[in-house]
Amino acid sequence: METINAEIFTLTYGSMVRQLIADYEDVEEVNKQLDKMGYSIGQRLIDEFLAKSKTQRCADFRDAAEKIAKVGFRMFLNVTAAVTGWNAEGTECSLILEDNPLADFVELPEQLAGLKYSNLLCGVIRGALEMVNMEVECTFVRDVLQGDDANEMRLKLLSSSTETYPFKDE
Amino acid sequence: METINAEIFTLTYGSMVRQLIADYEDVEEVNKQLDKMGYSIGQRLIDEFLAKSKTQRCADFRDAAEKIAKVGFRMFLNVTAAVTGWNAEGTECSLILEDNPLADFVELPEQLAGLKYSNLLCGVIRGALEMVNMEVECTFVRDVLQGDDANEMRLKLLSSSTETYPFKDE
Numbered sequence: 001m002e003t004i005n006a007e008i009f010t011l012t013y014g015s016m017v018r019q020l021i022a023d024y025e026d027v028e029e030v031n032k033q034l035d036k037m038g039y040s041i042g043q044r045l046i047d048e049f050l051a052k053s054k055t056q057r058c059a060d061f062r063d064a065a066e067k068i069a070k071v072g073f074r075m076f077l078n079v080t081a082a083v084t085g086w087n088a089e090g091t092e093c094s095l096i097l098e099d100n101p102l103a104d105f106v107e108l109p110e111q112l113a114g115l116k117y118s119n120l121l122c123g124v125i126r127g128a129l130e131m132v133n134m135e136v137e138c139t140f141v142r143d144v145l146q147g148d149d150a151n152e153m154r155l156k157l158l159s160s161s162t163e164t165y166p167f168k169d170e
Numbered sequence: 171m172e173t174i175n176a177e178i179f180t181l182t183y184g185s186m187v188r189q190l191i192a193d194y195e196d197v198e199e200v201n202k203q204l205d206k207m208g209y210s211i212g213q214r215l216i217d218e219f220l221a222k223s224k225t226q227r228c229a230d231f232r233d234a235a236e237k238i239a240k241v242g243f244r245m246f247l248n249v250t251a252a253v254t255g256w257n258a259e260g261t262e263c264s265l266i267l268e269d270n271p272l273a274d275f276v277e278l279p280e281q282l283a284g285l286k287y288s289n290l291l292c293g294v295i296r297g298a299l300e301m302v303n304m305e306v307e308c309t310f311v312r313d314v315l316q317g318d319d320a321n322e323m324r325l326k327l328l329s330s331s332t333e334t335y336p337f338k339d340e
Contacts, residue, residue: 002176015207016186037185
């Protein structure tokens with residue numbers, strides 16, 4: 001698999017976020033744009049993921065969350081996430097990201113409290129899961145850049161069409 | 171050295187370019203913005219380059235161009251470039267990039283003839299060299315995305331202050 005240096009990615013991502021802040025002048029709008037960009041990226045990345053990970057079909061949402069955390073993050077960002085905080089129904093969980101390559105060397109000024117700097121990742125997960133027929137909500141609920149003690153993304157399954165499962169190309 | 175998957179970088183870069191096109195609606199302005207963003211990135215990357223490459227001080231511009239092509243591109247983008255087309259004075263040369271990870275799976279529509287899609291790279295080189303006291307011009311003169319037969323960046327040394335050489339931290 002082709003790789004590149006993480007720092008040029010981190011800095012390029014930083015440029016993009018700065019550009020969006022300059023464009024929209026509204027933190028909520030920037031969060032939305034990042035999510036939207038991530039969504040398109042996720043729709044593309046899922047193909048590489050399925051091809052390269054040679055992963056078995058996901059049994060359910062619980063299984064999908066584990067694969068994102070352990071295989072997906074490793075494949076694309078070279079880090080892993082922990083999956084915690086399941087609700088009783090198995091439809092909600094949190095991904096805890098200890099290391100976030102997007103945010104290396106980043107500090108946010110006070111006026112950017114509310115910026116979901118790494119919101120692209122939520123979009124990526126949403127876009128990728130939609131391609132395998134799981135509709136999810138994904139939101140950063142804790143972010144080290146905002147002074148929190150961890151990076152936590154909350155994942156919530158809205159619907160999944162098991163009748164169109166397995167993946168399209170199988 | 172930390173690495174990440176090249177595809178997520180390529181797609182993120184693509185999102186950024188699309189955003190700039192939507193913002194500026196003018197290809198020349200997009201080229202300028204990409205160069206400007208690259209410039210800041212280059213100013214940051216030079217530190218990692220000097221630290222990690224453990225490269226000897228560059229004797230002159232010729233040497234610097236070779237290091238960019240063979241060590242820099244390898245370190246950050248995991249590709250190398252060929253250095254060709256030197257002028258007699260040794261102040262101008264071309265970098266030929268066979269593989270351009272920024273432009274993988276990219277096709278430009280006709281109305282974007284004139285877009286220097288990978289212009290970020292020119293900015294990076296300009297920014298990095300300025301930090302070691304070489305002022306250069308760097309421009310894409312051929313681009314496979316524009317139908318050319320190669321990716322060629324033309325480098326031109328404008329001034330270099332040998333008196334402030336070697337690198338600051340030596």
